[in-house]
Amino acid sequence: MKYPVQNKYKNFRQKRKRIRENKPPVNRRIAVPSFFTLMNLFSGFLAIISIADGNLYLGAWLIVAAGLFDVFDGLMARLANATSDFGVELDSLSDMVSFGVAPGFLIYSFSLSGLGNLGILISAIPPLCGAVRLARFNVNARLAPTVDNFVGLPIPSQALIISAFYLTFRNDLDIFDFFQNGVNSVLVPLVVSASFLMVSTIPFDKIPRFDKRSIKNKKWTFYTFFLYLLLIIFLREYGIMAVIIIYMAKGVISGAVKFLKEDYTGEEKPFQDFS
DSSP, X not given: OOOHHHHHHHHHXXXXXXXXXXXXXXXXXXXXXXXXXXXXXXXHHHHHHHHHTTOHHHHHHHHHHXXXXXXXXXXXXXXXXXXXXXXXXXHHHHHHIIIIIHHHHHHHHHTGGGGTHHHHHHHHXXXXXXXXXXXXXXXXXXXXXXXXXXXSOOHHHHHHHHXXXXXXXXXXXXXXXXXXXXXXXXXXXXXXXXXXXXXXOOEEEOOOOOSHHHHHHOHHHHHHHHHHHHHHHHHTHHHHHHHHHHHHHHHHHHHHHXXXXXXXXXXXXXXXXXX
């Protein structure tokens, strides 16, 4: 004889079994890149707390650490073949905090707070443009994914150049006394330009895949990223500043060349020899 509780438990187990059988298969390997994504988010959260406590130096380096975790989560997702819609969404939510809100708060606390309401608006540009950039990336990742480049400046690059600017010039603000508004005369154009590049359609290089085929076909791309890595390791914040400026300049120049070579129909213009 079975008691009512036993019957309910049996029905519950059968129901759970049916639910599990009807669920789509789950790639458990997404746990590996998701860990690094969450560390990215955690670093961004700690950065905001540090900046609020007045420790801007630590906050800036925590944004850099978030960028490092962001690189690793992408690499782990490719190596483990664990890319998924869940990973894309989680990565975008983390990036919004670490590379949108945290850098905006950093520049406001660093210098833009002196501009009053205008400073608030300028500080809001990175998270606002970052949100647009991430939303567009998520849509493109599903509808028209690109293999070799990003459409628009990646949001971590924008955050890193802001952090590197603070780390590089925090103790040398007197060099900006030549300008009427001091450091803000340089910081504001930098923030606006980087934010505009995020929502632009200019192509920027992706980190190449670390497989035999990619290494063979894209040797110069690997050499370039290896050079970037050496600059960052040996020059620290100066290296980060140099690398992001080179990366941005390369993307803008490549985009301009591509634009000049194509007509309005998107077809490449034929070469004309005027010699």
